[in-house]
Amino acid sequence: MGIPPGTDGQPDPKERSKAFRAVKKVFGFILRNWLVVGFGVACVLGYFFPYVAARGGIIRSEYSILYGGIALIFFINGMQLSPEKLKEHVTNWRLHIVVQGISLILIPVIQLIIVHIIIAAGGVSSGTVSASILTGMIVLGAIPTTVASNVVMTRNAGGDEAAAIIEVVIGNVVGSFLSPWLIYAFLPTTEEFDALRPAQADTLGPMYADVMKQLGLSVLIPLVVGQSLRWAFPKQVTWTLKTFYLAQFCSFMLILVAWSTFSGAFETGALTTLPKSSVIFNVFLNIAEYFFFTAICFYIASPPESLARLINRNVADSRLGSYLPNIVRRALTVRRMPKELVVAVCFCGAAKTTSVGIPLVAGMWSNVNDNFTISSIQVPVLLYTVEQVFVAQFFTIFFKWWLHRTEKGASDAESSITTREQGQISPSDKEDGHIGSPELINEGMLQEKRIT
Structure with missing residues (x-):
């Protein structure tokens, strides 16, 4: 007849494994957020x-x-x-x-x-x-x-x-x-x-x-x-x-x-x-x-694109703005900075x-x-x-995620454009019936424009 684990005074291997995993998680958290x-x-x-x-x-x-x-x-x-x-x-x-x-x-x-x-x-x-x-x-x-x-x-x-x-x-x-x-x-x-x-x-x-x-x-x-x-x-x-x-x-x-x-x-x-x-x-x-x-x-x-367009339309690109020197117009033009600069x-x-x-x-x-x-x-x-x-340390986590999401979106958009150029059609496009639809083409062009 076998002796149940833990009855001989020795710790249960399962419990020992759980404790080890818990310590490992805590140690890993400390290392990641040192x-x-x-x-x-x-x-x-x-x-x-x-x-x-x-x-x-x-x-x-x-x-x-x-x-x-x-x-x-x-x-x-x-x-x-x-x-x-x-x-x-x-x-x-x-x-x-x-x-x-x-x-x-x-x-x-x-x-x-x-x-x-x-x-x-x-x-x-x-x-x-x-x-x-x-x-x-x-x-x-x-x-x-x-x-x-x-x-x-x-x-x-x-x-x-x-x-x-x-x-x-x-x-x-x-x-x-x-x-x-x-x-x-x-x-x-x-x-x-x-x-x-x-x-x-x-x-x-x-x-x-x-x-x-x-x-x-x-x-x-x-x-x-x-x-x-x-x-x-x-x-x-x-x-x-x-x-x-x-x-x-x-x-x-x-x-x-x-x-x-x-x-x-x-x-x-x-x-x-x-x-x-x-x-x-x-x-x-x-x-x-x-x-x-x-x-x-x-x-x-x-700034949000809609806000930038609104300000530019009423300031730099307005009738009054057209009389300003080019250097002043460029200075007054609202546009987004590269994300790393942001x-x-x-x-x-x-x-x-x-x-x-x-x-x-x-x-x-x-x-x-x-x-x-x-x-x-x-x-x-x-x-x-x-x-x-x-x-600021927590902001670094947010900005890492933000930059990574942007890079991932750019990579996905590039692969999507390449796929369409090669005439390849994904199964999901077939099922949804959106093959070559103007909405998808416009979306791809818009993503490409944002990347550049």
Whole structure:
């Protein structure tokens, strides 16, 4: 008589197999989403040990990560990208106008409107939202795109990372000079903000110097060195990139950047000292804003065809538009960007940077002796940059699917056109009685037109 499994004290092989499969699934999920898991670990480490990776902390992250880590990201990107691709985007004026227009004009105006709605609704007078949080929101809207995460996310999603790099450089150069004046112009004049007035503009010299130094040392020089190596040793560079998985190394460096940002957010103590209602409000508002700003970027870069036709008919192709110079008409013509560029626009247009935001607040509010006030103004910048990294990781999944669906549709359309050209008829066409129907032919032509 046999002994039933498990009665001799040994585990049932079936149960053991189920447990193994469950562990394998969990491990596989972690491997597939290691970047999100890494951000989670960075958040936990930043919360419990903020003094390690905060500015001035044990590892001096303002140098080791914000200079060294970001420099490695752009050095590797320089080795990966073709010089022709970078040159192509340097003169892509439509791309520059769209990204910088959204980042430095449209978003600051939207942020100003939101702040005044909160003030009008009694958010500040009732104490629900701190005036320093609203000041930080004005700062957040005015600062340029982030330096590292948008480039890494664009590449991970399959977008045009060369375009992202060009927009990072342009945005941070232009934004460093434009952002302070936007803040001076947009800061509310009500009495609640009297104690939060920034210093005069002549105090911003050190901030400009710091931002230009970081941009040069951590972005431009590493990019040029990487490009030079690619030009001088193309085979060796390609071998190195593939052998040592340097593209994935960029993502790991992004986790270190997130760790530094989390540590800075927790180290100030402002997150725990500010009213909980202010912090919770800002957390959820940031997420909603990032989704909203990304949607704006997406529809401006890739507007619906019906909307594009309507605008072009009434602007560029109108009777008045016919009198305009060709260069102006081309600039006013609304058309869709290539899908890889759309991805770059979405990650660059909606993102904001602590590399300008934190020193900008320190420089503009140097007249304030209260460190807590300065930290409170920095909270919206810190929270938004942390949250954008988390949310952007899920956007990479969406954009991967979107690009893959487009490629699959293009491939299917090509094979369908080839089949019809060869006179082959599929069984489904025979059954449906649609062989050679005008509807199918028109659909194929329309798909082909969209591809080209």
